[in-house]
Amino acid sequence: MSGADADLRAALSRLPQVDAVLRLPAAAEVSERHGRRELADVVRAVVEEARAVILAASGPHRGAADVLVSGAPALPRAEAAHVPVPGPDEVLAAAVDRLAVDQRRRVQRVINATGVVLHTNLGRAPLSAEARRAVADAAGYASVEFDLDTGSRGSRTAYLGVLAARLSQTPAATVVNNGAAALLLALTAVAAGREVVVSRGELIEIGGSFRLPEVMAASGARMVEVGTTNRTRPEDYAAAIGPDTAALLTAHRSNFLLTGFTAQVSTAELAALAHAHELPLIHDLGSGLVEAVDGGPLAVLAGEPPVRRVVRDGADLVVYSGDKLLGGPQAGVIAGRADLVGACTRHPLARAVRVDKLQRAAMEATLLAHLRADDPAQGPDEVPTIGMLRAGPGELKLRAEQLADRLLAHTPLPEPWDVRVVELAGVVGGGALPGVELPSAGLSVVGGSAAALAARLRAGRPPVIARIDAEQVLIDVRTVAPDEDVELLAGLQAALAALAAPAAPAVPGAPGRP
Numbered sequence: 044m045s046g047a048d049a050d051l052r053a054a055l056s057r058l059p060q061v062d063a064v065l066r067l068p069a070a071a072e073v074s075e076r077h078g079r080r081e082l083a084d085v086v087r088a089v090v091e092e093a094r095a096v097i098l099a100a101s102g103p104h105r106g107a108a109d110v111l112v113s114g115a116p117a118l119p120r121a122e123a124a125h126v127p128v129p130g131p132d133e134v135l136a137a138a139v140d141r142l143a144v145d146q147r148r149r150v151q152r153v154i155n156a157t158g159v160v161l162h163t164n165l166g167r168a169p170l171s172a173e174a175r176r177a178v179a180d181a182a183g184y185a186s187v188e189f190d191l192d193t194g195s196r197g198s199r200t201a202y203l204g205v206l207a208a209r210l211s212q213t214p215a216a217t218v219v220n221n222g223a224a225a226l227l228l229a230l231t232a233v234a235a236g237r238e239v240v241v242s243r244g245e246l247i248e249i250g251g252s253f254r255l256p257e258v259m260a261a262s263g264a265r266m267v268e269v270g271t272t273n274r275t276r277p278e279d280y281a282a283a284i285g286p287d288t289a290a291l292l293t294a295h296r297s298n299f300l301l302t303g304f305t306a307q308v309s310t311a312e313l314a315a316l317a318h319a320h321e322l323p324l325i326h327d328l329g330s331g332l333v334e335a336v337d338g339g340p341l342a343v344l345a346g347e348p349p350v351r352r353v354v355r356d357g358a359d360l361v362v363y364s365g366d367k368l369l370g371g372p373q374a375g376v377i378a379g380r381a382d383l384v385g386a387c388t389r390h391p392l393a394r395a396v397r398v399d400k401l402q403r404a405a406m407e408a409t410l411l412a413h414l415r416a417d418d419p420a421q422g423p424d425e426v427p428t429i430g431m432l433r434a435g436p437g438e439l440k441l442r443a444e445q446l447a448d449r450l451l452a453h454t455p456l457p458e459p460w461d462v463r464v465v466e467l468a469g470v471v472g473g474g475a476l477p478g479v480e481l482p483s484a485g486l487s488v489v490g491g492s493a494a495a496l497a498a499r500l501r502a503g504r505p506p507v508i509a510r511i512d513a514e515q516v517l518i519d520v521r522t523v524a525p526d527e528d529v530e531l532l533a534g535l536q537a538a539l540a541a542l543a544a545p546a547a548p549a550v551p552g553a554p555g556r557p
């Protein structure tokens with residue numbers, strides 16, 4: 044055996060045994076929290092990686108098997124002796140870090156301090172207290188497809204459909220998994236194998252790979268594009284209608300603006316044209332604003348096409364999301380003519396895009412809240428999205444001032460940090476109301492590295508998601524629920540304290556560890 048071989052074997056033999064690591068006193072608490080099997084798996088992976096590092100240092104051609112078979116050809120591997128071999132404590136510490144990183148990959152509650160009300164990456168609409176209760180209630184056995192009166196099988200979506208139809212003021216409705224599924228099902232059920240006429244100005248892409256032409260292709264309907272990007276006239280649609288036409292489609296340009304030299308056909312005109320040819324008009328609305336807003340605290344939504352107006356204007360099938368301006372769970376509503384909705388619910392694809400019991404519970408609670416609202420245009424108080432959109436800059440400024448006072452109540456912020464109350468411009472988000480600013484207020488925290496502070500805030504429990512703008516960390520209070528103020532302040536204080544204390548080891552991804 045060569046000297047290098049001996050070094051390699053010595054290094055490998057110093058690697059801790061998995062069992063020895065698990066027997067460390069410190070491992071007991073970890074295995075209680077994460078499970079012994081889980082800890083053992085991670086410890087084993089850490090040891091295996093350390094072994095791989097040693098072997099790699101011993102030469103590119105040696106695998107583990109070579110080491111075990113003595114007399115394998117000697118390759119240059121003088122480095123093996125110099126690779127540091129981790130001890131049991133180090134292996135355990137690495138395993139704990141890994142488990143913490145994994146834990147942070149789980150979906151968890153966060154404080155949204157971005158001011159983006161419908162933040163797609165943060166789950167769009169936060170549910171109302173009642174919707175949350177309904178979800179918790181339905182989480183066990185629940186009457187999902189069971190008729191409590193007859194004791195026999197019931198429909199998963201019938202009552203949801205009744206509520207969605209009442210809200211939409213249409214003869215019928217059904218609810219599916221999300222807005223994209225709603226449009227896919229509607230196009231498939233109504234127009235597969237036939238033509239659908241749509242304006243070139245409405246071939247939209249919504250975040251997360253929803254592209255209208257691709258949804259159309261997946262439905263089996265043939266898209267007939269008319270007009271140009273900026274101008275489409277009634278004659279364009281009329282000229283495209285033929286014996287193979289199944290429907291006209293119009294889609295709300297929910298996430299971009301078309302301005303300048305433009306022309307578009309109104310819903311009423313399109314509906315009249317479709318009906319003159321005995322065709323249905325399908326309207327992909329996106330956001331699900333219920334009723335036209337004229338003035339009042341929700342005036343910012345005035346540019347958004349409301350479901351009920353589009354229905355009054357003659358759309359035969361409207362499609363919208365549950366988790367945008369409706370403020371409910373991820374879901375998609377298809378509302379309109381009974382025969383068309385029936386074609387959707389009877390289509391085999393309906394099963395593939397159905398809601399689960401938790402969505403159903405949350406959606407029923409949300410629809411009922413809207414149906415109870417005194418003024419449908421101003422929406423229900425208890426739906427958080429509506430409340431956040433209604434909050435005016437004055438009231439938000441007051442909250443920001445109170446937060447700043449509480450933050451500075453006992454001690455000044457640690458050097459070099461400072462906090463100011465600032466006016467901010469939030470957005471609705473969720474691919475709704477592009478170009479609309481929500482005048483808001485919040486805190487600007489400045490002094491050190493904004494990126495480092497934002498990272499510390501994300502590492503808190505619960506994580507606080509802030510915005511960064513020109514080396515300031517911005518906390519917009521519009522999207523922070525008032526009952527989250529205490530946690531927000533604690534998160535800010537902890538993050539600033541951690542950054543101010545130079546001795547504290549920076550362990551991103553391992554929050555709250557002493």
Ligand SMILES: *Cc1c(COP(=O)(O)O)cnc(C)c1O
Pocket residue numbers: 221222223224226249253294295296297298327328329330363364365374375473474
């Ligand atoms: C958001 C949106 C969709 C997709 O709805 P999801 O619920 O996100 O699947 C489709 N069309 C329009 C116009 C939208 O704004």
